[in-house]
Amino acid sequence: MNVIVPKTAAELNYGLSLPHRKMEDWRWTDLRQLIDRPYPPRQTVVAKGVEKLIKSSPFAKVASARMVFVNGHFAAEHSQLKNDELASKVKIEEPVIAMNAAFATDGARLRISGNADTPIELLFVSTDAAPRTIATRNVIEIEKEASVTVIETHMGEGAYLANCVTEISLGESAKLDRIKVELESGEAIHLSHTHVTLARNSVLNDFTLTSGAGVNRQNGTVEFQGQGIDAKVSGAFMLGGEQHADTRLVIDHQQPHCTSRELFKCVMDDHARGIFQGKVMVRKDAQKTDGKQSSHALLLSETAEFDAKPELEIFADDVVCGHGATSGDLNHDHLFYLMSRGIPEAEAKSLLIAAFVGEAFDVVAHEGIKEALVKFSRKWLTQHRRAG
Amino acid sequence: MLEIKNLHVKLADEDRVIINGLNLSVKVGEVHAIMGPNGSGKSTLSYVLSGREGYEVTEGSVTYRGEDLLAMAPDVRASKGVFLAFQYPIEIPGVATMQFLKVALNAQRKARGEKEMTTPDFMRYVKERAARLNISPDMLKRPVNVGFSGGEKKRAEILQMAVLEPALCVLDETDSGLDIDAMRVVADGVNGLRSPDRAMIVITHYQRLLDYIVPDFVHVLSQGRIVKSGDKALALELEANGYAEFAGEAA
Numbered sequence: 060m061n062v063i064v065p066k067t068a069a070e071l072n073y074g075l076s077l078p079h080r081k082m083e084d085w086r087w088t089d090l091r092q093l094i095d096r097p098y099p100p101r102q103t104v105v106a107k108g109v110e111k112l113i114k115s116s117p118f119a120k121v122a123s124a125r126m127v128f129v130n131g132h133f134a135a136e137h138s139q140l141k142n143d144e145l146a147s148k149v150k151i152e153e154p155v156i157a158m159n160a161a162f163a164t165d166g167a168r169l170r171i172s173g174n175a176d177t178p179i180e181l182l183f184v185s186t187d188a189a190p191r192t193i194a195t196r197n198v199i200e201i202e203k204e205a206s207v208t209v210i211e212t213h214m215g216e217g218a219y220l221a222n223c224v225t226e227i228s229l230g231e232s233a234k235l236d237r238i239k240v241e242l243e244s245g246e247a248i249h250l251s252h253t254h255v256t257l258a259r260n261s262v263l264n265d266f267t268l269t270s271g272a273g274v275n276r277q278n279g280t281v282e283f284q285g286q287g288i289d290a291k292v293s294g295a296f297m298l299g300g301e302q303h304a305d306t307r308l309v310i311d312h313q314q315p316h317c318t319s320r321e322l323f324k325c326v327m328d329d330h331a332r333g334i335f336q337g338k339v340m341v342r343k344d345a346q347k348t349d350g351k352q353s354s355h356a357l358l359l360s361e362t363a364e365f366d367a368k369p370e371l372e373i374f375a376d377d378v379v380c381g382h383g384a385t386s387g388d389l390n391h392d393h394l395f396y397l398m399s400r401g402i403p404e405a406e407a408k409s410l411l412i413a414a415f416v417g418e419a420f421d422v423v424a425h426e427g428i429k430e431a432l433v434k435f436s437r438k439w440l441t442q443h444r445r446a447g
Numbered sequence: 448m449l450e451i452k453n454l455h456v457k458l459a460d461e462d463r464v465i466i467n468g469l470n471l472s473v474k475v476g477e478v479h480a481i482m483g484p485n486g487s488g489k490s491t492l493s494y495v496l497s498g499r500e501g502y503e504v505t506e507g508s509v510t511y512r513g514e515d516l517l518a519m520a521p522d523v524r525a526s527k528g529v530f531l532a533f534q535y536p537i538e539i540p541g542v543a544t545m546q547f548l549k550v551a552l553n554a555q556r557k558a559r560g561e562k563e564m565t566t567p568d569f570m571r572y573v574k575e576r577a578a579r580l581n582i583s584p585d586m587l588k589r590p591v592n593v594g595f596s597g598g599e600k601k602r603a604e605i606l607q608m609a610v611l612e613p614a615l616c617v618l619d620e621t622d623s624g625l626d627i628d629a630m631r632v633v634a635d636g637v638n639g640l641r642s643p644d645r646a647m648i649v650i651t652h653y654q655r656l657l658d659y660i661v662p663d664f665v666h667v668l669s670q671g672r673i674v675k676s677g678d679k680a681l682a683l684e685l686e687a688n689g690y691a692e693f694a695g696e697a698a
């Protein structure tokens with residue numbers, strides 16, 4: 060990282076330099092502008108309304124073993140699982156990780172061996188009246204041939220800055236289904252970095268729903284460290300108001316014979332702004348890589364915005380790689396067809412929007428979780444899109 | 448049931464006039480065939496009746512059961528019983544056919560102040576009708592028209608018609624792209640829906656469909672207006688002589 064020269068009040072508070080628009084990866088998300096006040100670290104763990112927040116998780120009815128983190132600390136009384144002890148390994152110089160290293164208080168430590176039949180839900184709950192930084196560092200190790208479904212749910216109330224770094228490693232032939240939902244408070248800032256390393260023949264199915272925070276920046280890095288890996292990374296944005304969400308994903312193919320698929324479906328209404336920066340890197344040794352990436356945006360208002368920056372960096376000569384990005388409003392022919400069958404306009408639009416984002420849910424294999432996502436998207440549509 | 452008087456329609460973005468003084472009166476229980484060469488305004492007529500964007504009515508009126516049809520939104524027309532079987536049915540990814548049919552039927556019932564149909568009743572109701580049209584349960588699970596063959600799309604349109612039970616059916620080139628066997632299935636489906644309470648407008652370029660769906664009246668559309676009307680014999684006459692003799696009449 061650059062030499063630390065604090066520039067703003069918030070930076071003085073952090074004691075470090077915030078990323079800003081002159082840094083290529085941060086050109087759309089200038090934290091010097093977006094973080095307009097200091098968010099000091101939280102000192103105490105007194106929290107109210109935790110039960111209520113836990114119950115409002117979209118997955119409250121999905122049978123799962125839960126680990127709850129309240130304001131950055133593991134809350135054993137709300138959790139069914141114990142926290143393990145695992146050391147953090149990621150040493151990347153990246154602003155979100157640096158900030159997390161300075162402020163992280165706790166986090167989930169999971170080591171999975173064998174086949175876990177019940178999903179594990181990591182629930183991060185933030186409750187505070189004053190602006191605070193709440194930082195967590197999770198370490199998840201999935202051993203050789205083990206498989207598990209992990210849900211990461213982020214919720215909260217009030218104005219806070221959540222910083223969540225998750226380190227995941229999959230052993231040989233291990234399998235992870237990961238579902239992250241960002242449903243932070245609308246006044247909150249959510250920063251995250253998810254770093255995944257994949258060993259030979261492992262399988263990753265990753266899905267992220269982004270819908271809560273006023274400002275969201277999510278980094279993802281997926282390292283293909285062995286052969287025969289199959290990874291799918293999908294996401295959906297459902298944004299309205301003045302929400303800002305920026306996802307930067309790096310798919311790093313280091314070994315031959317791996318497959319990667321990314322599909323992002325982004326719905327933006329009002330003045331919302333969505334950004335998808337997806338980079339597929341194919342290193343010299345990663346021959347026979349099959350990588351495809353696409354991002355599609357649905358803009359429901361004239362003032363909504365979507366920026367896509369797809370990148371392919373290919374150093375191997377025998378690969379199949381592609382990317383595509385589209386952006387537009389609802390298809391008028393689709394709308395007319397539905398209306399011509401008697402479906403009123405507002406309902407027809409909802410149906411089409413739900414169908415649009417729903418495509419990204421296909422990566423989720425667990426029926427109960429998928430159903431909860433569909434239900435959430437319908438709820439978002441009814442709450443967000445007023446009839447007419 | 449339907450009264451079209453002196454209808455003039457142009458494209459909304461261009462000055463091109465497509466329907467140019469069309470008159471047509473359809474009574475309940477009747478089947479009218481509208482035939483005409485390409486570009487005579489057949490499809491435009493179907494779109495204007497169903498309320499598609501992009502067309503502007505500059506003169507004339509369309510009255511449906513005593514009401515001004517042109518003033519209604521497409522979904523209102525549908526709930527009042529107007530149905531268009533599309534020449535090119537539209538593919539809608541992500542919306543399962545069964546779900547689409549259920550939402551459509553219940554929206555129409557709701558608009559008419561009727562009770563919504565329960566899921567088990569609805570499933571039975573659709574499956575019965577689907578079987579008659581050789582539509583498999585698998586097809587009903589697939590997204591609306593996505594990946595359907597030309598014949599499957601046309602059968603799916605007729606299934607929608609059978610499910611929604613409209614009072615006025617407009618069939619736009621329902622025979623296009625169908626082989627004889629597929630056309631027979633579609634025509635049987637349409638004939639099954641003929642009723643004294645229902646009127647149909649069958650738009651077609653070729654006479655062959657009318658061998659299977661026998662109309663009460665045949666009209667020739669040329670340059671945006673009806674230039675000749677008669678009974679089913681007129682269709683045969685057109686088949687023998689072509690449209691050449693009508694080409695200049697409306698000018």
